[in-house]
Amino acid sequence: MTLAKVIGTVTSTIKHKHFHALKMMVVLPVDEFGAENGESFLAVDRVQAGMGDTVLILREGNGMRQLFKQEGFCVRSAIVGIVDHVEPMSVG
Amino acid sequence: MILGKVIGRVVATQKYQGLEGQKLLIVQPMDEHRKDRGTPVVAVDTVMAGLGDPVYMVLSREAALALEPWFVPVDHAIVGIVDSIDLMEEPS
Numbered sequence: 001m002t003l004a005k006v007i008g009t010v011t012s013t014i015k016h017k018h019f020h021a022l023k024m025m026v027v028l029p030v031d032e033f034g035a036e037n038g039e040s041f042l043a044v045d046r047v048q049a050g051m052g053d054t055v056l057i058l059r060e061g062n063g064m065r066q067l068f069k070q071e072g073f074c075v076r077s078a079i080v081g082i083v084d085h086v087e088p089m090s091v092g
Numbered sequence: 093m094i095l096g097k098v099i100g101r102v103v104a105t106q107k108y109q110g111l112e113g114q115k116l117l118i119v120q121p122m123d124e125h126r127k128d129r130g131t132p133v134v135a136v137d138t139v140m141a142g143l144g145d146p147v148y149m150v151l152s153r154e155a156a157l158a159l160e161p162w163f164v165p166v167d168h169a170i171v172g173i174v175d176s177i178d179l180m181e182e183p184s
Contacts, residue, residue, distance in 0.1 A: 008124050008179040014139050015172035026124045042093040051180045061154045074150050074158040
């Protein structure tokens, strides 16, 4: 899974049926120290995440189909957890 | 899933049989600030997007699942037209 920060939301009325009634958020991957760590992308929210939250993202289709219990589901990324605390091990 | 902007259309009469009747659009991926990111791609359209529309796309296998019947050979599918992108204010 990917550690990321919620930086925005996307609203859209005209969308594929699988995306109906799903909240779409813009997320930015971060490392364990909270520093930006990749390109932003979109993920569907499943845990009522808010702006600025550090979250856990599942970025894999099969996991989505199990999460939504729907075969042939075309959503690929979802926010599956809100992170309270990250404790990076001090190395060395 | 990524954001993009429709910048053109593709017409291909000679193509794989599963692609008949599918609308092909050229999409320039973009970030949440609507700035271009990476190179344009050809995506199948599932939401009647038009030229200039901001959209979001699903990639790889999920793109093939966005179509009926499944597993038409596509790796980018437009699955939503963006109404608005609301971003967190940057900490000044």
